[in-house]
Amino acid sequence: DTGVSQNPRHKITKRGQNVTFRCDPISEHNRLYWYRQTLGQGPEFLTYFQNEAQLEKSRLLSDRFSAERPKGSFSTLEIQRTEQGDSAMYLCASSPVGLNQPQHFGDGTRLSIL
């Protein structure tokens, strides 16, 4: 069990640029979640996948945000035309399918918008 892996750990970009983050879940986990955490707040749920199907995406913050999990393994979160308010920690979590399964979190990608 190598844990949930997120890359990059830090991303600095200029306002208006597009950014993409990658998440590799624990290998046997079918469910994958994305959260955003701003300073002084708890994580805020964005979207989740079961295998390659995106089963909840209504909580994505705007149409500039999108996520994919094309082969049911790793996932990417893309933010287009970044804004200052997008600066945050983006966390990925995974869990097995089934009742009562807790989510395991990666160390996150910290996004800074200049």
Place this chain on the structure above:
Amino acid sequence: AQSVTQLDSQVPVFEEAPVELRCNYSSSVSVYLFWYVQYPNQGLQLLLKYLSGSTLVESINGFEAEFNKSQTSFHLRKPSVHISDTAEYFCAVSDLERGGADGLTFGKGTHLIIQP
């Protein structure tokens, strides 16, 4: 809709003293309850969880939490804290009817500061 309230944003405690971190939740459905701990520049680590059964749940490092349905609370306690317990602690809930197959709703967190 669910919400989680962590009443204290910061709790300073002397080393070896007891501590209680408070968590109250609001939900129209039954929930699962979790405590996560976050060390600086890291992701969240599961500390303990309440799913069903005994209302008192324990972690391997001495923390415990008690589910109180009538008070809609899930307070976290430790009888004697160590300097290494300094971290941010998050209480979270999950909709039981969706079998946990949904996002967690987190509180704003409590920063536990252990003073030597």
